[in-house]
Each structure stands twice: as structure tokens, then as C-alpha cells.
Amino acid sequence: MGVHAFIVPIRDLNTLQTLPGIEIHDCGHKVGLNGVDNGALRFRSVRIPRDNLLNRFGDVSQDGKYTSSLPTINKRFAAMLGELVGGRVGLAYASVGFLKISVTIAVRYSLLRQQFGPPEQPEVSILDYQSQQHKLMPMLASSYAFHFATQYLVQKYSEMKKMHDEQLVADVHALSAGLKAYVTSYTAKSLSTCREACGGHGYAAVNRFGSLRNDHDIFQTFEGDNTVLMQQVAADLLRQYKDKFQGGTLSVTWNYLRESMNTYLSQPNPIIARWESADHLRDPKFQLDAFRSLILSLSSLQSLSKLCTIVLMQEVELL
Ligand SMILES: Cc1cc2nc3c(=O)[nH]c(=O)nc-3n(C[C@H](O)[C@H](O)[C@H](O)COP(=O)(O)OP(=O)(O)OC[C@H]3O[C@@H](n4cnc5c(N)ncnc54)[C@H](O)[C@@H]3O)c2cc1C
Secondary structure (H helix, E strand, O other), X not given: OOOOOEOOOOEOOOXXXXXXXXXXXXXXXXXXXXXXXXXEEEEOOOOOOHHHEOOOOOEEOOOOOEEOOOOOHHHHHHHHHHOOHHHHHHHHHHHHHHHHHHHHHHHHHHHHOEEOOOOOOOOEEHHHOHHHHHHHHHHHHHHHHHHHHHHHHHHHHHHHHHHOOHHHHHHHHHHHHXXXXXXXHHHHHHHHHHHHHOHHHHHOHHHOHHXXXXXXXXXXXXXXXXXXXXXXXXXXXXXXXXXXXXXXXXXXXXXXXXXXXXXXXXXXXHHHHOOOOHHHHHOHHHHHHHHHHHHHHHOOHHHHHHHHHHHHXXXXXXX
């Protein structure tokens, strides 16, 4: 009948010894997160009463008859896995916290650390070097973008929990899988970049990059390996693309192409045109066009963080 969740007692409540047929193994010392007590369980011929079934998606009557509101094993499997969405939302949100901490440490250090300046002049802050800015500013901008993106995800998740709307469940599933995979991969790479941006001091345990990196690394794997999650996002995008052309009349295709071409035809490419006046750069219409242009050309979340970086760097230059 598919995968189901049960409550299985594992210890005798009086002696705290493991019950017959149950084995518990500690996972041992890990690379990080040793405050989390992970273990493995093995069950051999363990029998439990049918009342121990968590029966939201399927139930067994006293005379052994199975019933479910979901018609197929696949649908029940999807419903079970759907319960993991909450964990992914939490991980994406927590990963942004790691990013904020490491970027803050690296930017503050880069402001204080001084290196070679012009001849006969005082040394300059390493944050004045373009190479240092190119490392840190995109990460700073991405921290903002991910902060708002994960806040949006949390809001959609709580709506989903209240409404149980099927379309919303599918959207939140794809969004949480994509954001969890994208944000945690980005943060994992950024932690190393931030460490390098702080030079030798970045390697001192007191400056935290080592423990942050070790604790965060597994975020790319648990609650769903990132590669597998991205495959789920790809499957959902292909389904949406297919739905867009469902019905197959010429007008559906025509509308789709017209929508895509609108941005190309209505104004010069906002990134390439390079109008640099303050009024132009601060104009919300320009910023919206720039978002559209990047999303059309890159079609990925990467465009969001790239655009934020461009806007942020332009703001810094304007200031
Ligand atoms: C510290 C820690 C805490 C955990 N806590 C929990 C917990 O509380 N509850 C719980 O249920 N689980 C927990 N887990 C398990 C965790 O969810 C799994 O480790 C994780 O989902 C990855 O599964 P796996 O280890 O079997 O890796 P695998 O699935 O074996 O993945 C190994 C590699 O194979 C690749 N791969 C696998 N399948 C595919 C595919 N279909 N297509 C392409 N590539 C693929 C992956 O990309 C990866 O690179 C925890 C794990 C750790 C390390």
C-alpha cells in the first residue's frame, strides 16, 4: 500500500532497555553538528498494534481492510514526502543565517585590514580592492535576496498549512526544494570564499569559519540531497511548461511568444544600455525591466542575486 508512518516504541519505559527486535547504533563522531545526537535504528520482526499507524493518509479497519483518501501508491508516497517540506523551509532559512554571519565577519574584517596603498600614501583597507569587492559584494547582495526569498517561502508555507490547496502544495514543494538546494549550495561555497577573504586570520578557529563550514556542510545533503531536489524542480518546471501549451491552439503559443518578446522590443536591454544617471538607476521601472531581462536570459535564481549585486554596487558607487 506504499510507505506509511508508524509510532514504534523502542525502549521499555521502566528499564529504558531496548525492546526485543530493536537495535540502536550511535552514528559516532561527525564532521560537525555534534550537538545533534544522530543514530541508526534496526527493526527485526517487530509487531505493533494497528492503532500505532499515523493514519492521516491511509487507515486499517479492525477487520484488516485498508482505506485511503489517496487513490494510488504514488500519490500516498508523494503525500508522505510532502511532510518533509517543513524541514526544507527551515533549512533554507537557517542557511541564510550562516551566510549572513560569514559575510558580516568577512566585510567587517576587510574594512579594518589594511594593505599596500599608493606610493608615499597610507595603506588602504582591503575592501577598497576591486577583487575583494567582487568576492564580497555579490554575497552581501545575495544575503539580502535570500533573506526576502526565504521569508516569502515561510509565508507561503504557513498559507499552505492553513489552506490545504493542491496547487499551493505543489508550488511550495517546488519552491522549497529549489530554494533549499540553491541557497545551501551557495552558502557552502560562500563560507570558503569568506574564509579566504579574511586571509590567515580566517583560518583561526576563534573567527568561526571552520565551525560554520563544518556545521553547514551537511545542509546540502539532509532533508534531501541537493542534486535530487534540483531534479524535482526541473520536473516541475517541465510540467508547468507543458501546461502552458496545453490545449494546443495557435493563440496559446502566440501569446507566449508575444509575452517573451515584449521586453526585448519595448526598450533597449537595460543592462547593456549602461545609462548611469542616478535618476535612471533608481527608477523602479528600470529595475523591473532589468529583472525581466536577466530572468529571460538566465532563467534561474542566479539572475536574482546577480541583479541585486548590480543594483547594490551601483548604489555604493552613487553614494
Ligand atoms: C547529520 C545527519 C542528520 C540526519 N537526520 C535525519 C533525520 O533526522 N531523519 C531522517 O529521516 N534522515 C536524516 N538524515 C538522512 C539524510 O536525509 C540523508 O543522508 C539524505 O537524504 C541523503 O540520502 P543518502 O545519505 O542515502 O545519500 P544518497 O541518496 O546515497 O546520495 C549519495 C549521492 O548519490 C547521488 N544520488 C542519489 N540518488 C540520485 C538520483 N536519483 N539521481 C542522481 N543522483 C543521485 C546524490 O546526489 C549524492 O551525491 C540525516 C543525515 C545526516 C548526515
